[in-house]
Amino acid sequence: MLGAEDPESFFATAPPLRDADADAVRTKLQEFIARNSIISAGGVDRRPIVCVTSGGTTVPLEQRCIRYIDNFSSGHRGAASTEYILKAGYAVIFLHRRGSCQPYCRFLPDDSFLKFLDVNEESKVQVAESHQTTVKESIWHYCKAMEGGSLLKLQFTTIFEYLQLLRMVATSVSTVGQRGMFYLAAAVSDFYVPWDSMAKHKIQSAGGPLEMRLSQVPKMLSVLRDQWAPLAFCVSFKLETNSDILVQKANMALNKYKMNIVVANLLATYKDQVIIVTNGARNTVRTRNSDDDLEEQIIKLLAQKHSKYIC
């Protein structure tokens, strides 16, 4: 029997995506790649294509799922990065956690949404005056991306859905060779409960303390690099709470999984600072002021490196 850390074993035992969903995704991906690989008269006009993964995956603890393990990832990094990657001329497949942060929706208030709206003199509900400009810009950019066919949004919730979707996306993106990029900002579960070991019904608390044994999720970065999309430009992320091990873990990902770039950050400072780690080099990027988006600098750097990689 293959160990639970084996990718093949993971996929063989994972609850599959529903056929209708899998087919729909496959079709959307094919159309998206085709639309962004148009050969126009006089030459080839082909956008670089990136798969941005964003938000956290969940680990169900019961088959009729009530409880699950989640992580704190809001998806802000992935959503903000998507805005800048689109601006840099990429086509983006935004593979994100259902309900997490969306590109061009960052103006949404955290708490009471109703404080964001006003009733005007014509008795119509509109966005409050102070937010009008920001929201109008966001709508403009969002419509441009959706109608221009340069943004495809796919959703996941569980670790099972995420990895099956990632495999499908990678298979599509591999058809564009070096023009493809993976920007793996999603917070992927390291541990999970294999479907067959999972309790079928809600675990009863009257049964006393709960013992759980979680298997390791197979490291899919190697499979992505070696099998699914061998020519793509791969950027992975590393988040740690302990600064002593951060760069060491980043270098390990570079070498072991043959990533092109690792973006390393600490839980305590990830909003203000990241370290961009490449073979032999480290580049610390910091916000310049309180309105600055770290993602703007990150994407600028990455787009340059990808451009060199393609040529």
Place this chain on the structure above:
Amino acid sequence: MLGAEDPESFFATAPPLRDADADAVRTKLQEFIARNSIISAGGVDRRPIVCVTSGGTTVPLEQRCIRYIDNFSSGHRGAASTEYILKAGYAVIFLHRRGSCQPYCRFLPDDSFLKFLDVNEESKVQVAESHQTTVKESIWHYCKAMEGGSLLKLQFTTIFEYLQLLRMVATSVSTVGQRGMFYLAAAVSDFYVPWDSMAKHKIQSAGGPLEMRLSQVPKMLSVLRDQWAPLAFCVSFKLETNSDILVQKANMALNKYKMNIVVANLLATYKDQVIIVTNGARNTVRTRNSDDDLEEQIIKLLAQKHSKYIC
């Protein structure tokens, strides 16, 4: 050493609320109870006061929290119920999970919020025509509740925050005796990791499979009934995946924890049907059509029973 299932032990070892937060909550509660207990000329004008709990609690797995156990509760039941309870003339303390469903915000689309907005002829961003009426009504009701001082919103995320806040709220609500109600719709974790046993840093996946031992969260319903608010009218919720044990578990809660009412529902059908269980009686409530809110019927029944209880 007291067992981990002991309420006293739970509170003694839980990471405390920050002093500033606890003080602010205490003050808001005092003011809220006072505002809703005005003695006017010619008689006493006192609204019944209910604490509605809503959404799921989380169980942190690391002290510098990256991973936690969560549950599927959206908070929709609690938020919808709050709208009807306010309509029934109650003052509501809405103790809810940060980010979960809010009263009067149920019109918000699940996915892309931007599809909900339009740019009108004056180049102003407004709510799309098809949603104008619903949103205007929601804003009206929301403002009425907030400005009238009949809705107080308090937030929690972890099981530690939730139980400490519930205790504070219960202590305040107990001052209004039988006029107080608890509508405990929140999905409270049954298992947790005591703070002192918790990993300090992010658990490393290179360490092999993960063994977790979770303690039982003490049953606080008895403490609520016996110590914190002995005269209040208590409504608790029971959600199961297995219909064979649902009513049995509901009756157990009634008898063991001396609840006044238990609202019992199944994961498969909770949106369309509940069983309202009281001593010696069961009342199945179902949605009458696709636009019907189950909560409207539930609250009507509960308000009648609470009214009898007070007299």
